[in-house]
Amino acid sequence: MxxxxxxxxxxxxxxxxxxxxxxxxxxxxxxxxxxxxxxxxxxxxxxxxxxxxxxxxxxxxxxxxxxxxxxxxxxxxxxxxxxxxxxxxxxxxxxxxxxxxxxxxxxxxxxxxxxxxxxxxxxxxxxxxxxxxxxxxxxxxxxxxxxxxxxxxxxxxxxxxxxxxxxxVERMGVNPDQIVDYKALVGDSSDNYPGVPGIGPKTAIDLIRNYSSFSNIYNNLEKIKESVKLKLADGYEAGKLSEQLATIxxxxxxxxxxxxxxxxxxxxxxxxxxxxxxxxxxxxxxxxxxxxxxxxxxxxx
The missing domain is CATH 3.40.50.1010 (5'-nuclease)
Structure with a gap:
């Protein structure tokens, strides 16, 4: 090949x-x-x-x-x-x-x-x-x-x-096809986009492991603990923008x-x-x- x-x-x-x-x-x-x-x-x-x-x-x-x-x-x-x-x-x-x-x-x-x-x-x-x-x-x-x-x-x-x-997976904690979902949540300081304010890498990895994708996380907000749910709800627009910016x-x-x-x-x-x-x-x-x-x-x- x-x-x-x-x-x-x-x-x-x-x-x-x-x-x-x-x-x-x-x-x-x-x-x-x-x-x-x-x-x-x-x-x-x-x-x-x-x-x-x-x-x-x-x-x-x-x-x-x-x-x-x-x-x-x-x-x-x-x-x-x-x-x-x-x-x-x-x-x-x-x-x-x-x-x-x-x-x-x-x-x-x-x-x-x-x-x-x-x-x-x-x-x-x-x-x-x-x-x-x-x-x-x-x-x-x-x-x-x-x-x-x-x-x-x-x-x-x-x-x-x-x-x-x-x-x-070893380095990032998520699969390659979930990197965009991860960046939508945590943002990227190098590229200066925000992600969802208050959501750090550990929480993002846990959410992605449980719900697979950024969109599916939001489809299941009622299943997520209150403190995290509030951050996700308040930060949806910033997260959605970050998802678009992160997508190659x-x-x-x-x-x-x-x-x-x-x-x-x-x-x-x-x-x-x-x-x-x-x-x-x-x-x-x-x-x-x-x-x-x-x-x-x-x-x-």
Missing amino acids: AKLLLIDGNAVLHRAYYAMPDWRNRSGEATAGVYGFLSMLLNAIEKLVPTHLVVVFDTPEPTFRHVMYVGYQSGREKERQVSEDIWGQVEKLKLVFEKMNVPVFTVAGFEADDVIGTLGVQASATDEFEVVIITGDRDLMQLVNDKVSLYMPKKGLSDTELVDKGSV RIDVPVTLKTDECVLPTSQKITEVLQELGYKSLIKRIGGKVSDKDDNQTTLFE
């Missing part, structure tokens, strides 16, 4: 950006995230042995979720320098993957999560593909099933974990063309790493470092 590696570009870049030293080129532009991103990718290729590769990035413009809820993600990247560093390296990585002939998807009005969800469904709908998503974002756990798993960093750039359905869309207008996302050869990857001047990464994949003059300008200098 073929294996498609879907990369949650912004999530991986954020991990790399904060894990690496603050490397900058002669123009003062951040470049360490590019190196860290490619280092994580090479580790994943070695461990997972994919046959196909796609990278997905967010866009800096607002999405339908920002329209739905003005406070969505309002606490993220308030520091101007960090924001400039991240988006500058997104553009650099797009160029890197263009040179490697790796498809990069971005869709205005949608998050990378939605594009990944849509592409993952398209790939796994056939019997030809297993899908592995590289991400640090637990929201994507809702996509996990028998043919879709997550490859998540635990610490640094190389300590990773393959997350399947059992791992989701799988109907984004994109099409996966599998013949265009075949994993690049080691030779092609080596050629691009050579342009970047990343000798240590070339050696890691068994490539030969050319005798290029050390004073010759590299791709992002």
Whole structure:
């Protein structure tokens, strides 16, 4: 069976950006995230042995979720320098993957999560593909099933974990298809949506185990103890909004063309790493470092 590696570009870049030293080129532009991103990718290729590769990035413009809820993600990247560093390296990585002939998807009005969800469904709908998503974002756990798993960093750039359905239950206390129900109840501080005020993780897990879903919890309010019932009744609108915000869309207008996302050869990857001047990464994949003059300008200098 073929294996498609879907990369949650912004999530991986954020991990790399904060894990690496603050490397900058002669123009003062951040470049360490590019190196860290490619280092994580090479580790994943070695461990997972994919046959196909796609990278997905967010866009800096607002999405339908920002329209739905003005406070969505309002606490993220308030520091101007960090924001400039991240988006500058997104553009650099797009160029890197263009040179490697790796498809990069971005869709205005949608998050990378939605594009990944849509592409993952398209790939796994056939019997030809297993899908592995590289991400640090637990929201994507809702996509996990028998043919879709997550490859998540635990610490640094190389300590990773393959997350399947059992791992989701172990880490979150609910099944993958109940992650949205869980987030509807507890909210998400990272994305800044509220959930049902007063409902914490333990109560949410107990409710979901007893009633299976957010909607069914509300269908059975009279069976729930008074103190919890009052919180649920008062917080229904916030919970319903959170449910909508947490749900990853799988109907984004994109099409996966599998013949265009075949994993690049080691030779092609080596050629691009050579342009970047990343000798240590070339050696890691068994490539030969050319005798290029050390004073010759590299791709992002």
